[in-house]
Amino acid sequence: MAEPLKEMFNAAYFERLANEVEIAAPKVERAALVKDLLDGNDGRELNARLRHASITLRAHLPADLRKAVSILRDVAPHMPRGYTALLYPDFVGRFGHDDPAFSLDALKHFTSFGSSEFAVREFFRRDVKGTLKVMRAWAEDDNEHVRRLASEGSRPRLPWSFRLDAVLKDPKLTTPILERLRSDDSLYVRKSVASHLNDFSKDHAAYMIDVLRSWDRTHPHTAWIAKHASRTLIKAGHVDALALFAFDGKAKVRVDDLELSTKRLKLGETLEFSFLVTSEDARPQPLVIDYAIHYRKASGGTSRKVFKLKELELGPKASTNITKRQRFVDLSTRKHHAGPHAVEVLVNGKARMTAAFELRT
Numbered sequence: 001m002a003e004p005l006k007e008m009f010n011a012a013y014f015e016r017l018a019n020e021v022e023i024a025a026p027k028v029e030r031a032a033l034v035k036d037l038l039d040g041n042d043g044r045e046l047n048a049r050l051r052h053a054s055i056t057l058r059a060h061l062p063a064d065l066r067k068a069v070s071i072l073r074d075v076a077p078h079m080p081r082g083y084t085a086l087l088y089p090d091f092v093g094r095f096g097h098d099d100p101a102f103s104l105d106a107l108k109h110f111t112s113f114g115s116s117e118f119a120v121r122e123f124f125r126r127d128v129k130g131t132l133k134v135m136r137a138w139a140e141d142d143n144e145h146v147r148r149l150a151s152e153g154s155r156p157r158l159p160w161s162f163r164l165d166a167v168l169k170d171p172k173l174t175t176p177i178l179e180r181l182r183s184d185d186s187l188y189v190r191k192s193v194a195s196h197l198n199d200f201s202k203d204h205a206a207y208m209i210d211v212l213r214s215w216d217r218t219h220p221h222t223a224w225i226a227k228h229a230s231r232t233l234i235k236a237g238h239v240d241a242l243a244l245f246a247f248d249g250k251a252k253v254r255v256d257d258l259e260l261s262t263k264r265l266k267l268g269e270t271l272e273f274s275f276l277v278t279s280e281d282a283r284p285q286p287l288v289i290d291y292a293i294h295y296r297k298a299s300g301g302t303s304r305k306v307f308k309l310k311e312l313e314l315g316p317k318a319s320t321n322i323t324k325r326q327r328f329v330d331l332s333t334r335k336h337h338a339g340p341h342a343v344e345v346l347v348n349g350k351a352r353m354t355a356a357f358e359l360r361t
Contacts, residue, residue, distance in 0.1 A: 008084050009049035014038055017053075017079060017087075024074035025061065033060045050084075054091045065099055069106050076113050085114030093119025097126060104134050112145040118161050120153035128166045132173060139177045144186040150177050151192040157199040171200050171207055178211070183221040190225050197229030201241075205233060209240045235290055235306040237349025247288050247348045252281040253314065255345050255352035267328055267336055267361045273343050274323040275353065279314045286313050287347055291324060294342040295334070296359065306346065328359060336361055 014037040022030040036056045041049060061068035072088045079085065088110040096103030100123055107116035107123075124131045138150035152158065154174045156167040167173050174196065181193045200208040208229065217223045226244070233241035239249050254277075261272035279285055289309045294302040307326075314320060326343075330336055338361040344354045 004046075005083075006044070006046040006049055009041070009046070009053065011038060011041075013080075013084060014041075014053070017075070020075040020078045021057075021060075021071065023078075024071045028060050033057075036060070050087055050090055051094075053087050054094055057087075057091055058095055065096055066102060069096070069102075073106075073109065076110060079113075081113050083114060085110070086118065088113065089116035089119035092116075093122040097122065100127060100130065104131065108138060108141075108146055108149070111149045112143060115145075115152070116149055117152040117155075117158065120149065121158070121161055121164065124154060124164060125162075125166070128173070135174075136177055136180070139180040144184075144188055147181060147184060147186065148189045148192045151181055151189065151196050155192075155196045155199050157202065168203055171204050175211060182215055182225060183219045185221070190221055191228070194225045194228035197225070198232055201229070201233050205238060206240070209233075209244060212244060231308070234288055234349060235308075235346075237346070242288075242348055245288075246286050248285065249348050249350060251285050251287060251348045251350075252279065253285065253287065253347050253352070254278045254280055255347065258343070258345060258353045258355045260343065260355050260357055262357065264358045264360065265328065267330065267359065270325050270327045271343070271357065272323065272325045273355065274321060275345055276319055276321050277314065277347065278319040279317055282316050284313050284315050287311065288349070289322065290346045290349075292344040292346060292351075293326065294344065294354075296337040296339040296341055298337050300339075302340075302342070304344075 014034060018030045018034045018037065021028050021033060033056070036059065037053055044052060061071055069092060072091060076085065076088050089107050092103050092106045092110070096106065104120070104123060107120050110116055120131070135150045135154055138146045141147055154164065154167065154177060156164045178193050178196060181189055184190055184193065197208055197211070212226045212229065215222050215226065217226050230241045230244060234247070237249060242249050256276045256278065258275040259273065265271055277289065288311045290306050291309050292304050292306045294304050297303050309322065309324060312320065328336055336359060338359055340356055341359050342354050342356045345352045
């Protein structure tokens with residue numbers, strides 16, 4: 001069994017952290033720091049361990065914020081990168097509000113070690129105008145981590161964080177950042193821009209489509225962003241989103257022979273299904289083919305989840321057979337419930353055929 005994610009912040013990590021702090025700041029009592037970092041650690045989950053570490057460091061580092069952050073700047077290059085490196089921006093996000101210019105510069109520095117996307121939001125919601133000005137400058141930076149921070153940190157619906165109400169109300173606030181990054185060379189940045197726009201689609205679909213229409217989508221990077229940004233709307237059969245990529249919501253196709261490998265399966269098993277798509281048009285048709293699973297809920301109803309399958313151009317009167325396998329296992333984001341389920345085939349966002357099956361847990 002895989003080790004729980006919270007064990008990234010384990011005793012060995014905190015021992016190493018304390019060692020590096022002591023090297024950077026010899027006046028810090030290493031043993032006392034380790035003791036306080038580990039106090040109650042076993043009972044905390046992942047993010048609680050990170051937050052406790054921030055609070056503990058504040059108690060042991062110099063009271064002067066700039067001196068404390070300077071020590072963390074010395075520590076960061078000698079510690080692991082990735083999720084545990086969110087500790088440094090978390091420290092700044094929690095304790096740097098009274099010195100925003102210095103703190104935002106520190107977040108720009110620390111984002112290359114992990115990410116400052118969560119911490120910067122603390123400044124955004126306190127001073128939208130001032131923080132946006134800084135983030136727009138970040139969008140011009142040579143470092144891809146900083147450019148991504150401009151987009152990811154200002155997302156209105158960033159997962160694992162609070163929503164930015166100002167951007168939810170007015171997406172024009174962050175559009176200049178996205179405009180600057182719309183053809184960025186870095187895939188890391190482009191993924192963030194696409195996710196930012198996808199956030200827009202949930203509250204301002206028409207506005208998001210207008211933005212994409214205004215962009216030069218002949219550029220391959222911009223085209224990639226546009227397609228990924230529109231994924232939620234395309235799955236939902238949004239007419240304007242489909243039209244943006246020449247997908248006709250009223251495509252002349254027929255779906256036949258939806259066959260399931262079994263009508264009854266147990267949790268942990270795999271369902272295989274196949275179906276035939278046939279064109280009824282005399283012209284080639286661009287098609288986006290998805291499928292949905294109607295999951296049984298604890299309440300007895302169902303919840304529909306759409307999954308990407310494939311895109312293709314189907315020739316005049318041509319047919320194509322498609323097969324897919326789906327494994328049913330409990331995840332942290334989904335718990336399965338016994339009872340009737342269904343597979344649904346969608347073509348250009350429109351439901352075409354459904355087949356039922358039973359899941360036993």
